[in-house]
Amino acid sequence: MMTVLLLLWVTLWMPTAFTAHEEQTWLPVELKREITHPQPMTGLVLWPETARRLHDAYGQAIQLEFSYCLPSRVVTGCREDGAIEYDWSWFDRVLDDVASRGHQLIARFRYEYPSSRDVDGQRGTTAVPAYIKQQQGYAETFAENPNNDGPTWYADWRNAELQRFTLQFYTDFARRYAHDPRLAFLEVGFGHWSEYHIYGTQLELGRNFPSKAFQKQFYEHMDTVMKDIPWAVSINAGDRRYSPVVDGPALQAMHFGSFDDSFMHKSHELSSGGGFNERCWNAIGQGTRWQHGVCGGEISYYSSNDQRNFLNPDGLYEHTWAEQAAKYHITFMISNDAPRGDVATPERFREGSMATGYRFVVRKCETDGTTTRLRVANEGVAPLYRDAWFAIGTIRSATSLRGLLPGDEIVVEIPAAPRADGSDIQIVSDHILPGQQIEFEAR
Numbered sequence: 001m002m003t004v005l006l007l008l009w010v011t012l013w014m015p016t017a018f019t020a021h022e023e024q025t026w027l028p029v030e031l032k033r034e035i036t037h038p039q040p041m042t043g044l045v046l047w048p049e050t051a052r053r054l055h056d057a058y059g060q061a062i063q064l065e066f067s068y069c070l071p072s073r074v075v076t077g078c079r080e081d082g083a084i085e086y087d088w089s090w091f092d093r094v095l096d097d098v099a100s101r102g103h104q105l106i107a108r109f110r111y112e113y114p115s116s117r118d119v120d121g122q123r124g125t126t127a128v129p130a131y132i133k134q135q136q137g138y139a140e141t142f143a144e145n146p147n148n149d150g151p152t153w154y155a156d157w158r159n160a161e162l163q164r165f166t167l168q169f170y171t172d173f174a175r176r177y178a179h180d181p182r183l184a185f186l187e188v189g190f191g192h193w194s195e196y197h198i199y200g201t202q203l204e205l206g207r208n209f210p211s212k213a214f215q216k217q218f219y220e221h222m223d224t225v226m227k228d229i230p231w232a233v234s235i236n237a238g239d240r241r242y243s244p245v246v247d248g249p250a251l252q253a254m255h256f257g258s259f260d261d262s263f264m265h266k267s268h269e270l271s272s273g274g275g276f277n278e279r280c281w282n283a284i285g286q287g288t289r290w291q292h293g294v295c296g297g298e299i300s301y302y303s304s305n306d307q308r309n310f311l312n313p314d315g316l317y318e319h320t321w322a323e324q325a326a327k328y329h330i331t332f333m334i335s336n337d338a339p340r341g342d343v344a345t346p347e348r349f350r351e352g353s354m355a356t357g358y359r360f361v362v363r364k365c366e367t368d369g370t371t372t373r374l375r376v377a378n379e380g381v382a383p384l385y386r387d388a389w390f391a392i393g394t395i396r397s398a399t400s401l402r403g404l405l406p407g408d409e410i411v412v413e414i415p416a417a418p419r420a421d422g423s424d425i426q427i428v429s430d431h432i433l434p435g436q437q438i439e440f441e442a443r
Contacts, residue, residue, distance in 0.1 A: 024368050025368060026366040026367065026368050026373065027366060027367060027368070027369075028364075028365065028366050029365040029366060029367055029372070029418055029420075029421075029422040029425075030365075030421070030422070031362055031365045031421075031422040031425065031442035032421075032442060032443075033362070033439065033440055033441055033442040034439070034441060035354070035359060035439045035440065035441050036439065037060060037350070037354075037439070038061065038062065038063050038350060038353035038354050038356075039063065039354075039357055039358060039359070039438055039439065040063050040104070040184075040429070040432045040433075040436040040437075040438055041063065041064070041104065041184045041185070041331070041332075041357070041384070041385070041386065041431070041432070042063060042064075042331050042332060042353065042356045042357025042358065042382075043061075043062055043063050043064060043332060043333075043352075043353030043354070043356050043357065044061070044062055044332075044333055044334075044335045044338070044349055044352050044353045044356070045062065045064045045065060045066045045106060045296075045332050045333060045334040045335060045336070046058065046062055046065055046066075046334075046335070046336050046339075047065065047066055047067065047334075047336045048065050048067055048094070048097055048098055050336050050339070051065045051098070051101060051103065052097070052101070054339055055101055057339075057346045058339060058346050058349055059101055059102070059103075060346075060350065061346050061347075061349040061350035061353055062103060062349070062353060063103055063104065063353070063436070064103055064104055064105070064106055064184055064332050065098045065101075065103050065104075065105055065106070066105070066106045066107075066108070066298075066334050066336075067094055067098075067105060067106075067107060067108075068108055068109075068110055068113065068118075068193070069091060069094070069107050069108060069109045069110070070109070070110070070118065070119060070127035071109055071111070071127050071128070071129055071165075071169060072119055072126075072127040072128065072129050072130060073090045073091070073127070074086050074087060074088050074090055074091050075129035075130075075131070075165075075169070077131050078129075078131050078161075078165075082164075082168075084165065084168055084169065084172060086172065088176065091107075094107075095180070095182040095183065096182070098182065099182045099433055102433060102435045102436065103433075104181070104182060104183065104184035104432070104433065104436075105182060105183055105184060106184055106185045106186075106187065106296075106332065106334075107183060107185075107186055107187070108186070108187035108188070108189075108193075108194055109127075109169075109188065109194070110127060110189075110193055110194040111126045111127050111128055111155045111190070111194070112124075112126055112127075112152060112153070112154060112155065112191060112192050112193070112194075112198070113127075113152075113192070113193055114146060114147075114149035114150045114151070114152040114192055115149060115150030115151060115152070123150060123151045124142075124150060124151035124152040124153050125153055126140060126153045126154065126155050128140075128155050128162065129165065132159065132161050132162050132165060135159065135161060137159070138156050138159050138161075138162075139156055140153045140154055140155060140156050141153070141154045141156070141204075141207065141208050142154070143200065143201045145200070146192075146198065146199065146200030146201040147192075147199040147200030147201075148200070149192070149200065152192070152198075152201070154198065154201070154208035154209075155208075156207070156208075157206055157207060157208065157209060157210045157211065157214070158206060158207060163210070163214050163217075166218065167217070167218065167221045170188070170221070170222060170225055170226070171221075171225050173186075174225045174226055174227075174228070174229060177229065178227075178228035178229055179228065179430065179431075181430070181431055181432055181433050182433070183229065184230075184332075184431075185229070185230050185231070185232060185257075185294055185296070185332070185385075186226070186229050186230070186231045186232070187231070187232050187233075187234075187259055188222065188231055188232070188233060189233055189234045189236075189237070190209060190210055190215075190242075191209055191242070193261070194234070195234045195236055195261050196233065196234040196236035196237045196239070196242055196243060197234075197236050197239070197242060203241065203242070205242075209242065212243070212244040213244075215243060215244050216244050216248065216251065219245070219251050219254060219256070222254075222256065223254045223255070223256070226256075230257060230293065230294045230385040230386065231256050231257065231293075232256060232257030232258055232259045232293060232294055232295070232296065233245075233256050233257070233258060233259070233284075234258070234259055234260070234261065235258050235259065235260045235277065235280040235281050235284055235285075235297075236280060237280075237284055238279070238280035238281070238282075238283030238284035238285075239280060239283075245284055246283050246284065252284075252286060255292035255293050256289075256293045257289065257290075257293030257294035257295055257296070257385075258281065258284055258285055258289055258290075258293065258295050258296075258297075259295070259296050259297040259298070260277055260280075260281065260296075260297035260298070260328075261297050261298040261334075262277060262297075262298070262300040262301070262302060263277070263297045263298060263299050263300060263324070263328075263333060264299055264300055264306060264310050264316055264317070264319065264321070264324055265277070265300030265302040265303070265306060265317075266302065266303070266317050268300070268317070269317075269319065272317060272318075281328060290328070290329035290382055290383075291383065291403075291405060292403070293385075294331050294332070294382075294385045295328055295329050295330055295331055295382065296330060296331050296332035296333055296334075297330075297333055297334065298333065298334035298335075299333060299334065299335050299337075299338070301337075304337075305341075307335060307336070307337035307338050307340075307341070308337060308338060308340055308341025308342075308343065308344070309341060309343055310335070310338065310343075311335075311338060311343045311344050311348050311349070311351075311352050312343050321352055321355060322355045325355045325356050325381055326355075326381045329381050329382040329406075330356050330357075330381065330382065331356055331357045331382045331385070332356060332357075333356065335349075335352070355381070356380075356381065356382070357380050357381065357382050357384075358378055358380040358382060358383055358384045358401075358404070358406075359378065359379045359380035359441070360376055360377070360378060360379075360380075360401065360404075360427065360438070360439075360440040360441070361376070361377045361378075361379050361440065361441045361442070361443070362374050362375070362376055362440055362441070362442040363375045363376070363377055363409065363443075365418075365422060365425070365442065367417050367418060369417050370415070370416075370417055371413055371414065371415055371416070371417070372392060372413065372414040372416060372417060372418050372425065373411060373412075373413050374390055374397075374411070374412050374413075374414075374425075375409060375410075375411050376390070376401070376404070376409060376410055376411075376412055376440075377404075377407075377408065377409035378401075378404045378405060378406050378407070378408060378409075379406065379407075379441075380406055381406055382406065383402070383403050383404055383405050383406070384401055384402055384403070384404065385402065385403075386402060386429065386431040387400045387401075387402045387429060387430065387431065388400065388401045388402065388427050388428065388429035388431070388432075388438055389401065389412075389427065389428055389429070390412050390414055390425065390426070390427055391414060391425075391426055391427070391428045392414050392416040392417075392418055392424050392425055392426075393416065393424060395414060395415060395416040396414070396428060397412040397413060397414045398413075399412040399413075401427070422442075427439075427440060
């Protein structure tokens with residue numbers, strides 16, 4: 001009889017215990033936060049020399065700086081076993097200089113730059129490493145004034161070592177800088193300024209521009225080694241005269257980003273009667289590239305007024321900056337000459353920066369005393385392309401904010417309880433500098 005009574009007691013008790021566990025009490029946390037500055041890895045961009053000169057006025061209006069980089073400056077030779085020899089001190093100095101202002105670098109390594117003297121003092125010298133130029137049979141071609149941009153030498157893409165080096169260089173680069181918070185993004189490509197064209201010069205695939213077969217190999221290689229550094233290619237890779245991307249479904253499926261170095265020029269849009277840029281965006285992106293690959297570029301220099309006026313609230317060529325940034329899901333845009341005009345005051349520059357990238361909003365926050373639960377939305381124009389997490393102290397959520405698309409929301413849980421006002425809830429990332437902060441809004 002005692003056994004029967006005991007079993008009856010256990011049977012009656014168990015549902016009550018289970019129900020009590022299920023009816024966990026979640027209490028609201030009244031968060032109040034604002035986004036007060038451009039977010040890390042987003043915004044309008046200056047070159048280091050301009051950022052240095054204007055730091056007092058514009059330093060808080062930007063998070064990013066841009067620099068062309070030269071393989072010939074960091075490569076010292078090649079050993080007999082094929083290992084490339086490096087001296088990275090030049091590039092590290094660039095990174096350190098940018099980081100000293102609390103900013104991160106967008107780097108673009110290039111071979112050709114019309115008229116530039118920064119390799120050896122001579123106009124238009126390529127940045128191909130010296131050990132390759134010294135090989136027997138290596139012979140660069142020359143154009144006197146392509147597209148009125150000045151003297152230009154072209155890398156010899158017949159050379160097998162140039163091809164091998166180009167692949168190995170990015171392997172070694174990724175190994176060294178994949179987790180370096182001084183570096184935000186990497187831009188890659190071929191031709192003038194690595195912008196995927198050699199306008200004004202007769203195109204010879206496999207000679208003065210890499211063959212499509214090598215380009216395919218290059219993309220496949222980059223997709224393998226650049227898992228941790230967001231990388232982007234010029235939208236001109238949407239031109240099938242130069243590139244295999246448009247006709248290669250496997251290449252289109254890769255998660256590289258896009259940059260446009262004549263953004264917002266007079267004929268940028270299809271609606272303006274030209275539309276080459278918009279067609280390239282459509283060809284290379286299929287409308288979804290931005291969901292996985294960072295999108296950016298540089299405001300046009302087609303007119304000297306483009307950079308100086310693009311932030312005009314009334315618009316430029318019938319389009320406003322905020323409209324175009326949203327349409328193309330822009331995360332960053334080089335705008336180095338904008339401060340030379342009357343429009344881009346430091347405050348307007350800050351506003352322009354804040355029209356780009358991600359914007360996290362906490363729509364609900366609650367805790368049960370041991371766990372904190374947040375409902376988070378992205379109300380920006382693009383996702384975040386590197387990992388970041390909500391955290392309380394050193395305890396992080398298991399769910400990263402990376403890839404949260406505009407208009408979408410997720411629920412994240414932190415296995416810790418917050419202060420009563422939630423003031424210890426923050427967003428942390430291993431990919432930003434110690435002085436940077438990813439903000440969020442809570443209403």
